[in-house]
Amino acid sequence: MGQDGFTLEMAVRDYECDMQGVVNNSVYQNYLEHARHEYFKTLGIDFAEMTKQGINLVVTRVEIDYKTSLVSGDRFEVAVRMEQLSPVRIGFYQDICRLPDRKAVVRALVTGTALNAKGRPQLPEALKQILVRA
Amino acid sequence: MGQDGFTLEMAVRDYECDMQGVVNNSVYQNYLEHARHEYFKTLGIDFAEMTKQGINLVVTRVEIDYKTSLVSGDRFEVAVRMEQLSPVRIGFYQDICRLPDRKAVVRALVTGTALNAKGRPQLPEALKQILVRA
Amino acid sequence: MGQDGFTLEMAVRDYECDMQGVVNNSVYQNYLEHARHEYFKTLGIDFAEMTKQGINLVVTRVEIDYKTSLVSGDRFEVAVRMEQLSPVRIGFYQDICRLPDRKAVVRALVTGTALNAKGRPQLPEALKQILVRA
Amino acid sequence: MGQDGFTLEMAVRDYECDMQGVVNNSVYQNYLEHARHEYFKTLGIDFAEMTKQGINLVVTRVEIDYKTSLVSGDRFEVAVRMEQLSPVRIGFYQDICRLPDRKAVVRALVTGTALNAKGRPQLPEALKQILVRA
Numbered sequence: 001m002g003q004d005g006f007t008l009e010m011a012v013r014d015y016e017c018d019m020q021g022v023v024n025n026s027v028y029q030n031y032l033e034h035a036r037h038e039y040f041k042t043l044g045i046d047f048a049e050m051t052k053q054g055i056n057l058v059v060t061r062v063e064i065d066y067k068t069s070l071v072s073g074d075r076f077e078v079a080v081r082m083e084q085l086s087p088v089r090i091g092f093y094q095d096i097c098r099l100p101d102r103k104a105v106v107r108a109l110v111t112g113t114a115l116n117a118k119g120r121p122q123l124p125e126a127l128k129q130i131l132v133r134a
Numbered sequence: 135m136g137q138d139g140f141t142l143e144m145a146v147r148d149y150e151c152d153m154q155g156v157v158n159n160s161v162y163q164n165y166l167e168h169a170r171h172e173y174f175k176t177l178g179i180d181f182a183e184m185t186k187q188g189i190n191l192v193v194t195r196v197e198i199d200y201k202t203s204l205v206s207g208d209r210f211e212v213a214v215r216m217e218q219l220s221p222v223r224i225g226f227y228q229d230i231c232r233l234p235d236r237k238a239v240v241r242a243l244v245t246g247t248a249l250n251a252k253g254r255p256q257l258p259e260a261l262k263q264i265l266v267r268a
Numbered sequence: 269m270g271q272d273g274f275t276l277e278m279a280v281r282d283y284e285c286d287m288q289g290v291v292n293n294s295v296y297q298n299y300l301e302h303a304r305h306e307y308f309k310t311l312g313i314d315f316a317e318m319t320k321q322g323i324n325l326v327v328t329r330v331e332i333d334y335k336t337s338l339v340s341g342d343r344f345e346v347a348v349r350m351e352q353l354s355p356v357r358i359g360f361y362q363d364i365c366r367l368p369d370r371k372a373v374v375r376a377l378v379t380g381t382a383l384n385a386k387g388r389p390q391l392p393e394a395l396k397q398i399l400v401r402a
Numbered sequence: 403m404g405q406d407g408f409t410l411e412m413a414v415r416d417y418e419c420d421m422q423g424v425v426n427n428s429v430y431q432n433y434l435e436h437a438r439h440e441y442f443k444t445l446g447i448d449f450a451e452m453t454k455q456g457i458n459l460v461v462t463r464v465e466i467d468y469k470t471s472l473v474s475g476d477r478f479e480v481a482v483r484m485e486q487l488s489p490v491r492i493g494f495y496q497d498i499c500r501l502p503d504r505k506a507v508v509r510a511l512v513t514g515t516a517l518n519a520k521g522r523p524q525l526p527e528a529l530k531q532i533l534v535r536a
Contacts, residue, residue, distance in 0.1 A: 072450035
């Protein structure tokens with residue numbers, strides 16, 4: 001039972017910081033997306049490949065709590081835990097913590113689904129089987 | 135009573151679209167931020183100026199529902215309505231709708247505060263007075 | 269003969285500024301690209317549409333001189349003048365100047381071509397006819 | 403004699419790709435900047451720290467040749483070699499090659515300088531000494 005999830009270590013790049021000298025709020029969504037896609041790869045799901053096949057993995061809702069700002073030079077870890085929320089919706093519980101002190105930076109719940117060629121929500125078989133195993 | 139809020143018309147730029155051919159999720163946060171800052175200007179508050187003065191307007195939480203994707207060539211409108219949620223927190227109710235059909239694109243609640251030089255939440259007088267008038 | 273070219277007025281958005289408080293160098297390429305694509309539209313060429321048809325308009329070289337930095341609140345104008353440099357290469361002479369003082373911000377030469385389905389350089393008929401008229 | 407330079411390994415993130423399914427042209431400038439700043443760190447120069455001290459390292463010109471496009475999933479290496487071009491200008495010869503096949507992706511010459519508090523070009527002592535040693 002239970003799914004271990006996935007963690008990815010990253011580091012702030014200077015161009016991601018805004019005039020306040022901190023990582024701009026929108027950039028955390030880039031970090032979260034990148035971690036989800038890297039997680040998918042470890043599960044045998046390639047985002048770009050699915051897009052080419054006409055299956056669009058889409059985000060329908062995000063909730064992000066900003067706890068601490070990352071600044072130039074910071075290393076951090078993005079954790080992802082996946083959970084099926086309904087027959088067609090998946091929830092990604094994602095936390096970003098600064099390294100090495102593990103201070104909470106961002107806490108997020110990203111809800112997504114997959115749209116088939118007709119634009120209808122439909123989770124791909126591969127994803128369903130992974131969620132069942134989870 | 136009641137505050138009319140603010141609306142800003144914008145248009146999708148091609149570099150904002152990702153490999154799915156739609157505006158990337160993180161970009162909507164850019165749109166939302168830009169509309170808030172433009173709104174501030176009409177209220178006599180300059181984000182860059184405040185930053186220079188050591189007052190940091192920060193976002194503490196976002197909730198974004200993605201309804202429809204914007205694509206290359208789309209025009210859209212970002213609406214902002216501001217409301218004081220607590221002595222130190224402001225809520226920005228923000229909607230993005232596509233033009234000219236006004237189809238809902240994004241519905242968001244962005245919560246923010248202002249941090250003074252000591253990093254403590256403290257709304258600037260100018261902002262408080264505006265909220266009282268609202 | 270001579271071609272009048274195209275100008276587009278834009279304004280800096282705060283998220284485009286970096287920790288130095290100025291528009292980040294890479295963002296000017298976004299401005300330049302956006303102006304080229306808007307110019308294309310006035311000529312009846314839609315970048316997204318061509319991409320869908322398998323014709324990729326690509327940049328092969330950029331030269332950008334940075335003269336003055338744009339900051340928060342600045343309005344500016346991007347000018348584009350197009351010239352055929354060889355049977356398969358187009359040059360875009362692009363200048364950005366600040367408004368209203370018209371101070372030079374960026375001076376660029378962007379060289380591009382179009383790649384057909386086989387990945388071979390081949391200018392679309394529509395583009396060739398425009399260049400001939402120019 | 404001679405300076406060995408610096409290399410940084412990176413990987414494409416999906417949000418960096420545009421509707422053509424390749425890394426957007428402007429993003430390579432982000433890669434190049436990030437590699438330069440990481441290089442600086444190995445030399446004891448911290449970009450954010452210098453910015454705080456009022457010394458702005460700025461780019462005055464870029465020349466970038468785009469050879470091959472990076473796509474989702476690609477790993478690549480950014481090489482930097484630094485050379486003093488004049489008393490106040492530094493040249494960064496930067497190459498990006500795809501891994502593991504080392505196919506040329508981008509070849510760039512980025513020219514920069516440092517502006518002191520008065521906005522005058524002036525290379526910091528630390529940087530000069532490094533260039534002399536090179």
